[in-house]
Amino acid sequence: xxxxxxxxxxxxxxxxxxxxxxxxxxxxxxxxxxxxxxxxxxxxxxxxxxxxxxxxxxxxxxxxxxxxxxxxxxxxxxxxxxxxxxxxxxxxxxxxxxxxxxxxxxxxxxxxxxxxxxxxxxxxxxxxxxxxxxxxxxxxxxxxxxxxxxxxxxxxxxxxxxxxxxxxxxxxxxxxxxxxxxxxxxxxxxxxxxxxxxxxxxxxxxxxxxxxxxxxxxxxxxxxxxxxxxxxxxxxxxxxxxxxxxxxxxxxxxxxxxxxxxxxxxxxxxxxxxxxxxxxxxxxxxxxxxxxxxxxxxxxxxx
Amino acid sequence: xxxxxxxxxxxxxxxxxxxxxxxxxxxxxxxxxxxxxxxxxxxxxxxxxxxxxxxxxxxxxxxxxxxxxxxxxxxxxxxxxxxxxxxxxxxxxxxxxxxxxxxxxxxxxxxxxxxxxxxxxxxxxxxxxxxxxxxxxxxxxxxxxxxxxxxxxxxxxxxxxxxxxxxxxxxxxxxxxxxxxxxxxxxxxxxxxxxxxxxxxxxxxxxxxxxxxxxxxxxxxxxxxxxxxxxxxxxxxxxxxxxxxxxxxxxxxxxxxxxxxxxxxxxxxxxxxxxxxxxxxxxxxxxxxxxxxxxxxxxxxxxxxxxxxx
Numbered sequence: 188x189x190x191x192x193x194x195x196x197x198x199x200x201x202x203x204x205x206x207x208x209x210x211x212x213x214x215x216x217x218x219x220x221x222x223x224x225x226x227x228x229x230x231x232x233x234x235x236x237x238x239x240x241x242x243x244x245x246x247x248x249x250x251x252x253x254x255x256x257x258x259x260x261x262x263x264x265x266x267x268x269x270x271x272x273x274x275x276x277x278x279x280x281x282x283x284x285x286x287x288x289x290x291x292x293x294x295x296x297x298x299x300x301x302x303x304x305x306x307x308x309x310x311x312x313x314x315x316x317x318x319x320x321x322x323x324x325x326x327x328x329x330x331x332x333x334x335x336x337x338x339x340x341x342x343x344x345x346x347x348x349x350x351x352x353x354x355x356x357x358x359x360x361x362x363x364x365x366x367x368x369x370x371x372x373x374x375x376x377x378x379x380x381x382x383x384x385x386x387x388x389x390x391x392x393x394x395x396x397x398x399x400x401x402x403x404x405x406x407x408x409x410x411x412x413x414x415x416x417x418x419x420x421x422x423x424x425x426x427x428x429x430x431x432x433x434x435x436x437x438x439x440x441x442x443x444x445x446x447x448x449x450x451x452x453x454x455x456x457x458x459x460x461x462x463x464x465x466x467x468x469x470x471x472x473x474x475x476x477x478x479x480x481x482x483x484x485x486x487x488x489x490x
Numbered sequence: 491x492x493x494x495x496x497x498x499x500x501x502x503x504x505x506x507x508x509x510x511x512x513x514x515x516x517x518x519x520x521x522x523x524x525x526x527x528x529x530x531x532x533x534x535x536x537x538x539x540x541x542x543x544x545x546x547x548x549x550x551x552x553x554x555x556x557x558x559x560x561x562x563x564x565x566x567x568x569x570x571x572x573x574x575x576x577x578x579x580x581x582x583x584x585x586x587x588x589x590x591x592x593x594x595x596x597x598x599x600x601x602x603x604x605x606x607x608x609x610x611x612x613x614x615x616x617x618x619x620x621x622x623x624x625x626x627x628x629x630x631x632x633x634x635x636x637x638x639x640x641x642x643x644x645x646x647x648x649x650x651x652x653x654x655x656x657x658x659x660x661x662x663x664x665x666x667x668x669x670x671x672x673x674x675x676x677x678x679x680x681x682x683x684x685x686x687x688x689x690x691x692x693x694x695x696x697x698x699x700x701x702x703x704x705x706x707x708x709x710x711x712x713x714x715x716x717x718x719x720x721x722x723x724x725x726x727x728x729x730x731x732x733x734x735x736x737x738x739x740x741x742x743x744x745x746x747x748x749x750x751x752x753x754x755x756x757x758x759x760x761x762x763x764x765x766x767x768x769x770x771x772x773x774x775x776x777x778x779x780x781x782x783x784x785x786x787x788x789x790x791x792x793x794x795x796x797x798x799x800x
Contacts, residue, residue, distance in 0.1 A: 241632035314493030
């Protein structure tokens with residue numbers, strides 16, 4: 188077993204080469220809706236049972252199903268009203284089950300990246316070839332459903348195995364979200380040296396930990412997200428920061444929570460030095476303008 | 491490295507729509523508009539969980555929310571919940587009755603045997619009686635033998651129909667837990683609606699081997715049992731969340747011209763406590779003050795929904 192992921196170098200926050208965003212923005216703000224399907228009767232995985240209750244876990248299944256029937260549509264309307272695009276963390280089987288959802292995302296100009304096939308099919312225990320086959324199939328599905336290239340990756344249920352990041356790089360993925368080590372993009376080291384960067388995702392302002400695990404009421408959720416933004420906006424005056432707002436339609440799209448999303452987006456879009464970006468745009472900008480400087484600084488020992 | 495078995499990469503239900511045959515995929519904002527009686531925007535459905543938690547209830551394969559938390563014999567847990575049937579539910583009846591708000595009691599059928607007087611009082615309050623299984627010790631789930639499950643449904647149904655007759659039209663699977671066959675058995679027992687599934691804000695048709703049930707919206711996420719008990723939130727957080735849901739649904743009803751349902755899922759041993767009951771009353775006042783509210787039972791909402799053209 189590994190003691191550390193081994194995918195990144197130590198890059199202290201002081202004297203890190205400065206990141207600048209387009210149009211003098213201090214912060215790149217991006218929203219990652221996780222659009223998922225949890226299977227009614229999924230196969231078992233030795234490291235994680237898909238459902239806490241015996242199958243069918245009606246409470247768990249139908250709660251997630253709410254997201255696709257009701258929550259997504261409410262959430263998408265709020266985002267559209269504030270001019271905020273989504274970068275969809277997509278269980279690609281959604282393209283087959285609910286093509287209407289994918290059509291709506293494309294109509295709104297959202298990016299699609301892969302969050303695996305189903306959220307109940309984990310990467311735990313897959314061979315490298317099995318992982319590669321899933322990644323390739325996911326790329327084909329996204330291309331077929333949207334015409335988009337699959338540039339980003341979040342392993343389903345963040346169930347990555349030891350080799351997953353290497354394989355992502357070898358398969359030409361641009362950015363990974365499986366690591367939570369930074370507030371800026373960073374280079375990812377892989378065995379073959381292929382280019383891969385990490386873009387900040389978040390478990391801190393992610394609605395699953397907040398609403399489900401940390402028992403956060405909606406108004407408190409909005410306050411936490413706004414505080415996260417305010418500090419990163421302030422620090423972004425020195426070097427551009429990234430804030431990701433990961434959301435799940437079955438949670439944030441509930442009637443009692445939707446106003447909290449509205450409040451967060453109103454707050455964010457009320458600031459002028461914000462780059463409302465997608466994951467792909469952030470990755471490309473970082474690769475084109477800052478990756479070399481970061482690599483050089485690391486090579487010098489981060490003086 | 492062996493990896494995962496080949497069938498881990500086979501997706502037999504990867505196709506348009508659902509991965510089961512209970513209902514087709516439906517998009518809430520694309521459903522036909524629904525008109526409630528009197529032109530109401532919001533049908534207010536107060537669902538009261540009149541549950542019975544036997545002290546020897548099983549804690550496997552999972553503990554029902556609200557299940558015993560201390561070692562047997564937990565007088566601590568049992569009596570706190572039993573308080574609801576003696577005191578709390580009467581406070582709810584008073585708070586609702588004085589405001590003309592109707593209710594549906596989701597009853598652990600064993601209470602008809604344990605506390606027949608409570609059944610009389612539920613009837614007098616004008617609440618709809620619905621069956622929430624035998625009690626919280628009899629959860630329907632994938633590990634229950636079919637014969638047992640059929641016997642539980644039959645006994646629960648006879649207990650409640652024996653007291654309330656055909657007024658018992660609704661079935662709520664305790665802890666929102668079901669086996670693959672629960673809806674078939676429940677429909678076969680003559681129920682018209684169920685509220686175990688959490689996937690919509692509006693009713694929809696739910697197919698079974700014994701005919702079609704109407705699935706009624708009863709959230710687990712916005713329920714006092716989850717928020718106040720499991721999640722340890724403050725009373726104000728629950729009340730504010732219900733009012734936020736009402737505001738959002740009311741705005742949707744205004745924007746779309748289609749009625750919505752605000753389901754208030756409350757538990758006598760929680761919301762019926764002295765320190766909470768005034769907040770409950772104030773919450774009802776705030777809901778009614780917004781206007782265009784139709785207070786109804788689950789069956790009345792189901793009937794109005796079924797009567798819609800198209």
